[in-house]
Amino acid sequence: MNSLLTSPLLDSLWILAAWATTGLVGAWLLLRIPSLSRLFYGLLALESLFMALSGLQGLAGRSDTRLVLAGGIPGLPFHFRQDPLSSFFLLLLGAASVGTLIYTGGFMKDEPPRTNALFLLRTALFLSSMGGVFLADDAYLFMLSWELMALVSFFMILTDRKREDVRRAGYLYLLMAHGGSLLILFAFALLASHESLSGPLSLENFSFGRMGQTILSPPVALLVFLLSVLGFGAKAGILPLHVWLPLAHPAAPAPASALLSGIMLKTAVYGLLRILFGLEGLPQLHASFGIGLLLAGGVMALFGILYALLQSNPKSLLAYSSIENIGIILLGIGLSILYLKTGHFAAGAIALSAALYHSLNHAFFKSLLFLGAGTMVHATGETNLNRMGGLLHKMPLSGLLVLAGVLSISGLPPTNGFVSEWLLLQATLQAPSLTGTLLRSAVLFGAALLVLSSALAAMGFLKFFGIGYLGQPRSDGARSAHECSLAERMGMGWLTLGTLFLGFFPAFVLSGIRGAVFSLSGADLPSFSHEFGWTWLLPFPPHGPSTSPIFLAGLLLLLGLPVFWLARLPGRGRRRVPAWGCGTRQTPERSQASAESFAQPIRHFFPVFFSMKRHIPTPDDPDPVFSLAVEDPHWPLLYRPLFRLFSLAAESAEKVRTGRISVYLVYSFATLLFLLSVLRWR
């Protein structure tokens, strides 16, 4: 325990307050002087930068500080705590939001002042409520921040509230968020009430410090595990609860999507880690929990990327890909529980750091890609990839930044996506040290799903970039596209720099993550003591594998430059000619691949995953129309039957409502009699 004055906790709290104040003052001023918008977003970005520094300081010093402030409810004041895990997520929050905030300044400049002011206020409150989630150390403060975050993000999705689909998406999101909160609350209640064995139940039991000392019976431990996975899963988009994600992201403005997907999904990861490792505690978990999480994550990853591949709207593509990425993170957490519970601490630490590393990576490249999708939509006025194309000519710089994000999310070396995938694969390769076929097969299955979905991700993002940015423009909007504003490019540039840093210097990042992993699991990563240790990804003892992204990048650059020179040098010059295209002389605009045709092999090969409605016209059809609709099978198989059941129940409940006061009096009388008889029986 460090002293309060040297710890970053106070700084973090000040920044939370600063965010909220900037938002309130900024919104008030923007209504009067709209031109100040970029100043206030810049101010928020500066505060985010300080938040990142505070997180960094907490990670570097491995500080663990608590603070109790007056407030809250009687008997339960506000508890704050910044331990390495909180510091890690605060770093993620601060560092990734800097880019998004700079971008927002440029993105929102043409909006009416009212929209702009409201968006500023919501963004600021959103940031500080997420910070509150990471710093809360009691159930009340946690739920308060959690609900505030859900509400503010609901309003962020509703920015364009006049559109019907936006309102529907927002409503669904609110429903899921609140359902999830109930489950989380129930998990907290179980954790808090089980301590009452040793003493009287008091509100103080709802502080995380007390909850962490509970002793749970195995069925209750399982129940808490399930409740927290489902509760946080509703926010993270775990598989059947993901349906709001692909609807909410296209509905929300790009910066809101970037914050929602890049950062808010990580609050669910944080909550899950906090409950499982912190409050329930490693001794009370069971290896089978790990298997469950591992398999759920693997299936989520595959499902998410398969659906991402089919999307024609760039933002729904990215939303489904978020499901994939959260699946990968859950897979890592499951793997680490499995290893830690079977006594393989090194492997468990690697798996857990892979999960955290991937959270950080995803925060950067997914924000970058959502912002990129925002510029695509802004520049063309189209929301469908089939009406874009050739944007790299019109938006060269932002296009190249998006390309960096595309290569990273596809997990190609030497980018950051590859680093976390590599770590996760190394962790799965420790499977031979496990005993029992079940455990080994589960890990093997996870590894097989992981490599399959990462290969599919490359295809999905080739589609995203190839259809959107390459080729020739497919619509007037795409022909008249323009490069985005400087602020937007700067925001995306910040995120690209972060992505590159995470890819090239994994040892620095891991040395920060080590603290969080150690505080969660008590296990440590192999040490980084030798010379030039910082260039390596992870030095395994004694002669294990490693890899060095920075060397690799240097090597590729060193080889690439002379080859590039070779390609330009000889021959008899170069000439610009019409594209060959096997002799077709038409302009290629209409004959290019469409978003659907690009994914056709996948649809053909995985028919079981998709519920498709296809209409193929017969040859003698006078008005031939080809149509294909692919739907998420969770709608016809789960949600619509569920909705029907609810409306059926509601309708049958209607029957008791007759509208006559005498009948209602009978109802109240019968209820009274029933309650009295219950009392009598007791």
Added chain:
Amino acid sequence: MAITSPSPAMVAVEAVQLLFVLLFAPVLYGWIAIVRAFLSNRTPAGLFQPWRNLLRLFKKETLLPEGHSILFVLVPPAFFSVIAGASLLVPFLSVSPLLAPVADAVTLVGLFSLARMTMALGAMDVGTPFGDMGARREMMVAFLTEPATLMILFTVSLWSGSTSVPSIIRSLSDGHDLFHPSLLIAALAFILVFLGENARLPIDNPTTHLELTMIHEAMLLEYSGPLLALMEWGSMQKLLLYLLIGIDFFAPAGIPEAPTFLSVLAGSGILAGKLFLLGSGIALIESLFAKLRIFRVPEFTALAYLLSTLGFLLHFVLEV
């Protein structure tokens, strides 16, 4: 694992490795064509025909299609250097070359997918239907061969418990007299992956002139002159590197441990022998099988993926 202080011999081995791959890859291509011609009673064009083709392309003028972006010109050098970079990282003239620690087997597979991605980006750049189609088909083949490759290397890495290629070679070359069903299955899967990744029959016909059935060639249709030469040369090196990785995993005997002049010379002799043998094997496969319909291709690659996963599982069931 750190790079030990570089001795001149080790630097020399790296240089020889790079030169070997650069110079020998077209020769191997020529050899496969010779054996194919021999098997189908045709007169072969000679061992150095691919080299002559490359040199001719390098002398030609570059035609740049209208509406290309900067990526179009950047892709061939990038593709080429990623593949050439891999030749420094795969050990074949010494068990542990200087730069081998920079990339373990997982990274090598990642490099190949980086190469594939750059090539597909170049293919989609102009927006001609054939380029798009080629890119799509290439990814359709790759989304199963890439995981299969990873599963294969996981299987072979189970003996050493590490994915670093030198330690895989060491663990497989000593104490390796038993029959391992998992290795057999992995080798089988590797053959399928090899055919799929390098655009050989029955997945893709490297000598086809029929655009509608093309995969690899369709991606190169817009390229000409030195740019095309770089793409072709890179693809030839990729084929050679896949064979070299296969040799590392399944037939590592004869790779010299110490980088002395004589051992490298002997090692490269043995290696060339193995490569000519494998090249003949490829030619035989290509002569015996017809090209698959494009929709049957995922079944073929899925078989590779399934076999590789099975190999991994078999190791746990039978061999531990």
